[in-house]
Amino acid sequence: GENVEQHPSTLSVQEGDSAVIKCTYSDSASNYFPWYKQELGKRPQLIIDIRSNVGEKKDQRIAVTLNKTAKHFSLHITETQPEDSAVYFCAASPTISGGYNKLIFGAGTRLAVHP
Amino acid sequence: EAGVAQSPRYKIIEKRQSVAFWCNPISGHATLYWYQQILGQGPKLLIQFQNNGVVDDSQLPKDRFSAERLKGVDSTLKIQPAKLEDSAVYLCASSLDDRGGGETQYFGPGTRLLVL
Numbered sequence: 001g002e003n004v005e006q007h008p009s010t011l012s013v014q015e016g017d018s019a020v021i022k023c024t025y026s027d028s029a030s031n032y033f034p035w036y037k038q039e040l041g042k043r044p045q046l047i048i049d050i051r052s053n054v055g056e057k058k059d060q061r062i063a064v065t066l067n068k069t070a071k072h073f074s075l076h077i078t079e080t081q082p083e084d085s086a087v088y089f090c091a092a093s094p095t096i097s098g099g100y101n102k103l104i105f106g107a108g109t110r111l112a113v114h115p
Numbered sequence: 116e117a118g119v120a121q122s123p124r125y126k127i128i129e130k131r132q133s134v135a136f137w138c139n140p141i142s143g144h145a146t147l148y149w150y151q152q153i154l155g156q157g158p159k160l161l162i163q164f165q166n167n168g169v170v171d172d173s174q175l176p177k178d179r180f181s182a183e184r185l186k187g188v189d190s191t192l193k194i195q196p197a198k199l200e201d202s203a204v205y206l207c208a209s210s211l212d213d214r215g216g217g218e219t220q221y222f223g224p225g226t227r228l229l230v231l
Contacts, residue, residue: 006157032217043206043222044158051217089157096163099214100146100170105157 002027002094006106013080014114021109023090024072032093032101033066033073038108039086047088048075080113087111117141119223121207127229133195136226140188140209146170148220149182149192150206158206164190165214197230204228 003026013019025033034049050057050064050073057064061080066073073092077084087108093101120139128134140147145166150158161180162172166187175182179198184190194201204225210218 004157034219043224045222046219049217049219091157093217096171098165098170100163100165101217102148102160102163102171103158103220105159107157108155 002030002092002104004090004092004104004106006090006109008109009107010110010112012112012114015080015082017080019075019077019080019084019111019113021075021088021090021111022072023074023092023106024070025092025104026071027092027094027104028068028071030092030094033064034091034093034103035062035064035075036089036091036105037086038089044089077111080111082113082115085111085113119207119209119221121205121223121226123226124224125227125229127231128197129231130199131196133193134197134228135191135193136205136207136228138190138192138207138223140190140207141221143211144209144221145187145212146210146218147184147190148208148210149190150208152204152206152225154203161192165212194228197228199230202228202230 031052036044038044063076090106091103147164149161152158163170164184182192206225207223208220
């Protein structure tokens with residue numbers, strides 16, 4: 001079935017360093033790849049997404065890259081700040097019946113940014 | 116714009132009891148999702164509605180879980196009877212219309228369920 005693998009499970013960086021989280025997906029028909037940030041006890045919130053017709057997308061300190069051939073995509077956070085500390089989830093969107101898509105989430109990466 | 120609303124926020128029950136969760140999506144959102152998030156894991160889709168019809172329920176344990184969205188707006192998710200392994204956060208999300216994919220899903224605050 002559909003599967004999304006996410007690495008690493010935990011990531012610790014110093015403030016100002018960059019952080020990279022990588023995900024691979026199994027369904028080659030997936031066409032949408034969002035990234036969510038979840039702070040402790042809070043709801044997941046979308047931080048950036050990318051569609052399959054685009055290879056890279058950037059929003060200030062956050063960027064996402066997609067390699068459709070290899071079926072993997074990555075989140076890059078530059079100049080990390082303590083408020084970036086959270087759990088980050090990647091997701092892929094395989095097609096289901098009726099032309100709809102659903103989201104399959106990775107297991108998450110706990111990012112800790114130390115001052 | 117009001118976000119996705121869920122209630123209750125917390126629930127503690129004993130195993131074999133029943134429980135129900137309620138979700139009110141963002142106004143005008145046709146697609147509604149229920150996810151189960153076990154501690155330390157990513158959200159797992161239980162059921163996806165398009166208006167009042169079910170689009171996907173392949174991961175819903177149908178012997179004990181049920182969900183409905185009768186009027187295509189708010190939705191309820193029920194567990195009967197509950198098991199210890201049902202302890203999790205139940206997240207509701209909604210999007211405008213997910214036909215074709217790529218619609219942003221907005222999550223509610225979740226209901227934290229503890230089964231003793």
